[in-house]
Amino acid sequence: MIFEGLSERLQETFKKLRGHGKLTEDDVNEAMRDVRMALLEADVNFKVVKDFVKKVKERAIGQEVLETLTPAQVVIKIVNEELTALMGGTQSKLNISSVPPTIIMMVGLQGAGKTTTAGKLALSLRKQGKHPLLVADDIYRPAAVKQLEVLGKQLDIPVFSMEAGTDAVTIAKESVPYANSHAADVIIIDTAGRLHINEELMQELTSIKSEVKPHEILLVVDAMTGQDAVNVAESFNGSLGLDGIVMTKMDGDARGGAALSVKAVTGCPIKFVGMGEKLEALEPFYPDRMASRILGMGDVLSLIEKAQDVYDIETAQKMEKKLRKDEFTLDDFLDQLQQVRKMGSFEQILGMLPGMGNIKKQLEGVDVDFNGKEIKHIEAIIRSMTPQERADISVINGSRRKRIAAGSGTRVQDVNKIIKQFAEMKKMMKKMKKMQKSPMGLGRFKLPFMH
Amino acid sequence: MGFFDRLKKGLTRTRETLTAKIGTAVLGYADISDDLLDEIEEILIMADVGVSTTEKLMQEVRKGIKKKEIHTPADLKPFLENKITEILLEGGAGVRMAAVGPTVILIVGVNGAGKTTTIGKLSAFYNYYGKKVMLAAADTFRAAAIDQLEIWGKRTGAEVIKHEEGSDPAAVVFDAVKAAKARGIDILIVDTAGRLQTKTNLMSELEKINRVVGREIPGAPHETLLVLDATTGQNAVSQAKLFTQSAPVTGVVLTKLDGTAKGGVVIGIKSELSIPIKWIGVGEGIEDLRPFSAEEYSKALFDK
Numbered sequence: 001m002i003f004e005g006l007s008e009r010l011q012e013t014f015k016k017l018r019g020h021g022k023l024t025e026d027d028v029n030e031a032m033r034d035v036r037m038a039l040l041e042a043d044v045n046f047k048v049v050k051d052f053v054k055k056v057k058e059r060a061i062g063q064e065v066l067e068t069l070t071p072a073q074v075v076i077k078i079v080n081e082e083l084t085a086l087m088g089g090t091q092s093k094l095n096i097s098s099v100p101p102t103i104i105m106m107v108g109l110q111g112a113g114k115t116t117t118a119g120k121l122a123l124s125l126r127k128q129g130k131h132p133l134l135v136a137d138d139i140y141r142p143a144a145v146k147q148l149e150v151l152g153k154q155l156d157i158p159v160f161s162m163e164a165g166t167d168a169v170t171i172a173k174e175s176v177p178y179a180n181s182h183a184a185d186v187i188i189i190d191t192a193g194r195l196h197i198n199e200e201l202m203q204e205l206t207s208i209k210s211e212v213k214p215h216e217i218l219l220v221v222d223a224m225t226g227q228d229a230v231n232v233a234e235s236f237n238g239s240l241g242l243d244g245i246v247m248t249k250m251d252g253d254a255r256g257g258a259a260l261s262v263k264a265v266t267g268c269p270i271k272f273v274g275m276g277e278k279l280e281a282l283e284p285f286y287p288d289r290m291a292s293r294i295l296g297m298g299d300v301l302s303l304i305e306k307a308q309d310v311y312d313i314e315t316a317q318k319m320e321k322k323l324r325k326d327e328f329t330l331d332d333f334l335d336q337l338q339q340v341r342k343m344g345s346f347e348q349i350l351g352m353l354p355g356m357g358n359i360k361k362q363l364e365g366v367d368v369d370f371n372g373k374e375i376k377h378i379e380a381i382i383r384s385m386t387p388q389e390r391a392d393i394s395v396i397n398g399s400r401r402k403r404i405a406a407g408s409g410t411r412v413q414d415v416n417k418i419i420k421q422f423a424e425m426k427k428m429m430k431k432m433k434k435m436q437k438s439p440m441g442l443g444r445f446k447l448p449f450m451h
Numbered sequence: 452m453g454f455f456d457r458l459k460k461g462l463t464r465t466r467e468t469l470t471a472k473i474g475t476a477v478l479g480y481a482d483i484s485d486d487l488l489d490e491i492e493e494i495l496i497m498a499d500v501g502v503s504t505t506e507k508l509m510q511e512v513r514k515g516i517k518k519k520e521i522h523t524p525a526d527l528k529p530f531l532e533n534k535i536t537e538i539l540l541e542g543g544a545g546v547r548m549a550a551v552g553p554t555v556i557l558i559v560g561v562n563g564a565g566k567t568t569t570i571g572k573l574s575a576f577y578n579y580y581g582k583k584v585m586l587a588a589a590d591t592f593r594a595a596a597i598d599q600l601e602i603w604g605k606r607t608g609a610e611v612i613k614h615e616e617g618s619d620p621a622a623v624v625f626d627a628v629k630a631a632k633a634r635g636i637d638i639l640i641v642d643t644a645g646r647l648q649t650k651t652n653l654m655s656e657l658e659k660i661n662r663v664v665g666r667e668i669p670g671a672p673h674e675t676l677l678v679l680d681a682t683t684g685q686n687a688v689s690q691a692k693l694f695t696q697s698a699p700v701t702g703v704v705l706t707k708l709d710g711t712a713k714g715g716v717v718i719g720i721k722s723e724l725s726i727p728i729k730w731i732g733v734g735e736g737i738e739d740l741r742p743f744s745a746e747e748y749s750k751a752l753f754d755k
Contacts, residue, residue, distance in 0.1 A: 037502065043684035046497045110707065111563025111680060142571075143599035150594035150616075197464075197711060222563060226684025227499045228713045249562060252647035254686040277562075277592070 023071060028060045031075045042255035042294045045230040048264045056082050076295070083291035087260060091284050092269035095215045095243060100185035101133075101176065103212050106246075107205055107236060108220035110193030113248035115144065117220050117274055118190040119151035120282035121246075125186050126157065133184035135175040136161040137168050137208070138192035148190055155279060158182065168192070172208045189214070196235035206239055216243045218271065221262055223250045229258035230265050237266040248274035251281070255294050328429065330390040333422055334382045380408035381418050393419050454741050459751040461733030465714025469498040470753055473531060477524035483516060487524060491531070501719025502685065508534055532753050538722045539745040546729060546742065547673045547701065553585075553631040553639045555664050555671040558704075559657060559694055560678035562645030565706035567596060569678050569732065570640050571603030572740035578607045582637040587627035588613035589620035589660060590644040600642055606737075610634075620644065621659045628667040641672070648693035661698040674701050676729065681708040681716050691724040702729030705743070709734045717748060 032053050039049045059078050096102050104121070106114045115138065122132040134152050136159055138144035145161050152159035160175045172189050179187050191208065194201035209217065219233060219242050236242060245266070247259050250273045259270055270285040322328050382390060384407030389396050396404070396419060405412045472494045480487040488509065495505040511534050515521040521530055548554045556573070560566050567590070574584045586609050590596040597613050604611035612627040624641055631639040643660060646653035664671045677700045679687055694700050703726055708714060720728060731748075732740040 040496060040502045041685055043686070046493055050493075109682065111565055113563055141599070142602035143595040146598045147593070147595035154594070195707075195709060195711065222680070222682065224561070224680075224683045224686040226682060226713065226716065227497055228682055228711055229684075231711065232682075249647060251649075252561070252686070253649045253689050254684075258684070 023060055023063045023074065025061050027071060028057055028075070031060070031072070032057050035075070035079055038295060039257060039260075042257035043224075043226050043229070043261075044257035044294065045227055045261035045264070048230070048261050051264075052082065052086065079295065080288075080291055083260070083294065084288045087263055087287035087290055088269050088285075091286065092244070092271055094271060096186075097215045101179045101187050102185065102216070103176070103187045103189070103214040104216045104218060105172075105189045105191065105205075105208065105212075105214040106218050106220055107191050107240065108193060109195065109222070109232060110141075112193060112220040112222045113274055114138075114193060114220045115147050115151070115190050116277075116279075117218075117246050117248060117272075117282065118148065118188050119155060119157075120274065120279050121272070122152075122157045122186075122188055123155050123279050124282055125188075126155075130186045131184045132157055132186040132188055133175065133179045133182065134159045135172060135187060135189040137171050137175075137189050139164075139166070139168050139171070140192045144190075144192065151279070158184065168204055169207045169211055173211045176212060187212075196232045202235070202239050209240055217241065218244050218246050219262070219266075219268070220246045220248060221258055223247050223252065223256040223258060223273075224254040225258040227261075230261045233262040233266045233268075237268065242266055242268045244268055244271035246270070246272045246274065246282075247285070250274060251276045256290065257294050259290055260294060326426075328426060330382050330385065330393065330422055333425065334379060377408070377410055377414060378418055381405075381410055381415055384408040393422060454738075455747055455751065457739065458731075458733050458741075458747060459754075461709055461739075462714045462748075462751050464711055465498060466752065466754060469494060469500075469715050470528075470532075473528050477527050480524045483521065483524055483527070487527075488512065491527065495715070498715030499684065499713045499719065500715040501723055504538070504719040504722045507722065532749075535718055535752075536745075536749040538718055539749045541721065549668070549670065549673055552668060553628075553636045553671075554673045555628070555631075555668060556638065556640045557643065557661065557664065557672040557675040557698060558641060558678060559643050559675060559698055559700070560645060561647050561680075561690060562593075564645065564678040564680045564683075565732070566590075566645060566678045567599050567603065567642055569676075569704050569706060569730070569740060570600065570642050571607060572732065572737055573640055573730070574603060574607040574609045575737045576740065577638045578609065583635065584609040584638045584640065585627065585631050585634070585636040586611045587624055587639060587641040589623045589627075590642050591616055591618050591620050591623065592644040596642070596644070609640075610636075620656065621663045624660050625663050625667065628664060628671075632668070648690050654693065654697040657694075658697040672698075674729070675699060676702050676704045677726070678704045678706060679720070681705050681713050682711075683716070687716070687720055688723050691720075691726055695726075700726055702727050704728075704730040704732070704740075706732040706740075708732060709739070714752060721745075 035056065036049055036053050039052065040046065056079055059082070060075055063074055063078070094104070106118050108114050118134055122134055125132045134148055134157055136145040136148040149159050149161065160178050162171050162174065168191065175187055175189065189208070189212070191205060192201070194205075196202065217240050219236050221229060221233070225232070233245075245262055245268050247256060247270055250256060262268075263270060272282050273285050275281040275283050322332060381404060384404045385396070389400065401412050401415050405415050408415075473491060476487065476490045476494065491512070492505055492509050495508060496502065500508070508531065512521065512527065512530065515530055521527060558566050558570055570586060574586060577584045584607065586600055586604050588597045588600045588611055590600070591614060594616070597616060601611050601613070612623065612630055614623045614626070620643065627639060627641065630636075641660070641664070643657060644653070646657065648654065661672065661675070675698045677691060677694050679690065683690075691700060691703070703720060703724065705717060705720070705728055708731055717728060717731070728743045730740055731743045
């Protein structure tokens with residue numbers, strides 16, 4: 001299973017181990033297979049995985065398994081720590097020159113997201129009080145200059161371009177005096193996407209570099225990149241000497257193992273991540289969150305932030321109480337469904353939670369479509385019930401079901417299905433409550449709808 | 452240079468990292484050992500064949516050893532070549548065309564996969580074969596996407612139907628379908644905005660486009676092609692799965708297979724997606740996108 005988290009897998013492996021004590025070499029070997037597969041499936045480069053696994057193994061053998069933790073948890077903890085360390089430990093910032101203008105050069109493969117990132121970066125710099133200038137230096141892709149100009153207009157940030165036919169080196173060179181005379185203190189050069197093996201185009205980048213001497217060369221990497229990420233990063237770093245990396249399209253469901261590979265082979269810090277299509281969606285990089293994501297342990301912190309955006313504390317507390325006292329009703333069910341939808345698709349949310357692999361599978365069995373039409377049907381059905389029915393589904397007998405179906409324009413089967421699903425949901429919530437008591441479960445955070 | 456030679460050239464690095472490496476690996480061992488098998492596994496994964504396909508292939512190898520089909524390390528290479536060719540040849544599929552009226556091809560994919568460029572090349576391909584091509588600019592989101600498509604339209608002699616940036620893509624498609632029918636167009640290619648497959652609202656927009664096309668021309672879209680960047684790793688599987696939920700994908704266009712070492716990804720995609728690869732792009736030239744032929748590909752890959 002591709003999307004199964006490492007934690008579940010390790011738990012499975014260690015099931016056969018009884019009791020506590022020291023981790024033996026055999027135990028660890030078995031576990032390292034899982035770690036290896038999880039990393040490979042997250043697109044971490046094979047060589048990087050090999051080195052990494054070796055390191056973790058050395059640390060894990062002979063580790064004491066403390067009373068409160070299971071062997072799986074001990075291994076995960078080590079893996080997580082090592083991953084975070086490998087990913088750079090702390091955040092790193094842009095090099096801003098003391099003498100303006102600061103020159104930033106964006107490079108990467110075609111379709112990595114350079115132009116969009118250039119726009120996002122300009123916006124974020126302006127928010128910090130800078131005066132950026134965007135330079136349209138992609139002279140190859142049709143309408144690339146236009147794309148940057150449109151972005152510039154949207155953001156109200158000046159764009160420097162020259163007439164068609166001008167070579168990329170000249171455009172970059174001319175942008176510097178232009179910036180100086182127009183009081184811009186940061187120049188962001190958007191170069192054309194190119195293959196790292198295209199010598200002619202790589203030569204063009206080296207020429208731009210020696211001409212304008214950028215303070216910061218950022219490699220833009222698509223989070224979905226596979227094994228080849230290493231070669232790309234190595235070539236770009238070899239010919240240009242990179243200062244930082246931007247991972248894009250991190251708002252999708254890619255695990256983003258490429259981040260690890262790229263960091264490991266270039267030693268360059270990852271400075272930003274692109275989290276969406278909106279121009280504000282450029283965020284600083286958090287190594288610890290990335291580590292959890294690669295391991296499929298769920299991006300709990302991001303989820304909590306998302307949840308905080310959507311829920312107000314008061315509602316959350318009310319809900320928590322209800323769930324604890326088992327007073328969760330169909331009204332609340334409807335309410336929660338709508339709240340959850342605001343946070344994204346249900347699958348996506350489950351993906352962000354650690355230890356949710358099993359529940360996700362169960363949900364597939366239950367066959368709930370949390371999107372679109374189905375929600376509308378559920379809404380209609382619940383709204384056709386009396387308050388008494390909503391509070392206690394056990395009173396809904398045959399004739400009531402018929403009435404509800406007629407009232408909501410659905411069939412009795414549909415009504416039955418909702419009632420059944422609701423009952424299943426309640427059951428599942430009880431299970432989650434139990435899980436919370438285990439240390440690796442949900443205990444470390446609280447979400448209103450699953451408390 | 453013919454397309455086969457270009458394909459072969461495009462796969463040079465893949466041959467070096469996959470085929471040639473397996474050749475070298477087996478030379479280093481007198482007997483079949485776990486170390487050798489580990490090394491083979493490593494080579495497959497490094498060539499982006501994919502984790503589960505690699506596992507599948509390694510299981511075949513182990514079975515082959517048990518069944519005495521493989522005796523010495525030297526037997527490994529032809530054995531793997533056969534198995535890989537089998538995967539490639541499985542369930543080939545041609546391009547679906549409309550019996551009468553315009554054939555509608557819907558192009559979908561994540562951001563930056565190369566959709567618009569692919570459309571330009573497809574348009575050139577059909578234009579070359581004397582088809583009347585029309586392009587629908589339904590990427591109304593990305594800045595200058597419409598301009599980009601118009602440039603391709605001009606280059607390849609195809610009419611472009613467009614609205615303003617930011618308008619409803621389904622409305623553009625509606626107009627395009629009407630126009631295509633009225634003007635006797637053979638092939639209507641619909642460009643859509645790049646979207647990550649996890650964005651629910653964008654995926655329902657795609658669903659709507661798909662619905663509009665189907666309502667105006669029964670049986671359309673005749674092809675829904677998922678444009679996949681060959682650099683993509685394991686996420687390709689998720690893309691194929693989730694896009695199909697909104698607009699049933701009939702084939703994959705694999706782009707940017709140009710000269711880098713990632714040609715192995717074709718094997719993984721074939722075996723894991725259960726969606727046929729229909730087109731591959733092996734270079735930046737307008738003639739570098741061609742219908743995918745499994746025979747040619749495996750020949751080029753193994754230098755036969």
